[in-house]
Amino acid sequence: MLAVIRYIVPESQSQDFAKQGQTILDTFAGQAGYQRGRLARSVDEPNLWALVTEWEGAGFYRRALSAAKMEMYPLMILMVNEPSAYEDVHMRDGA
Template identity: 40%
Template sequence: MVELVFVVIRFRVGESAQAGFAERMRGAVEVLGRQKGFVSARVGRNVDDPELLALTLEFENIGSYRRALSPYEVKLAAVPLLSEALDEPTAYEDFLT
């Protein structure tokens, strides 16, 4: 049985910096997408606060997500970007299905 975990990582990015941030985000999502257990990713901008961006990721389980952060290529491409996220819990399991 697949036990999906979804991850919500929020960032506060000024509108003038969003183009450069988007390029970095593409690289991070690309490298995370190659990790075992990865299911999907989305990036969005809040409709009421355009400086608030969110990255959502789905992984097969919490172990897959945590292991996905370990490879060297992820540490180079994704971890620096993820370290700029708002300081809040990010991983969620399905509560109502």
């Protein structure tokens, strides 16, 4: 299961946001079902960021959101309001 949370971050807040994003990833990494994650920034729109994580299932992800709510709360005003959980339909690794 893939989770994508997008944020619109003013340039003046980007360094603090990156630190907070790392803290969220560290919290997620300690949760059951966590597989991997990354914080990414758009190369075309530098104010657009994404917190991308992979989980064993949606239940693990939703429980992890509860565990990380204190770290995530200050960033909620920057979140893009859209669904964040995606079910894997087809996967293919590179060569």
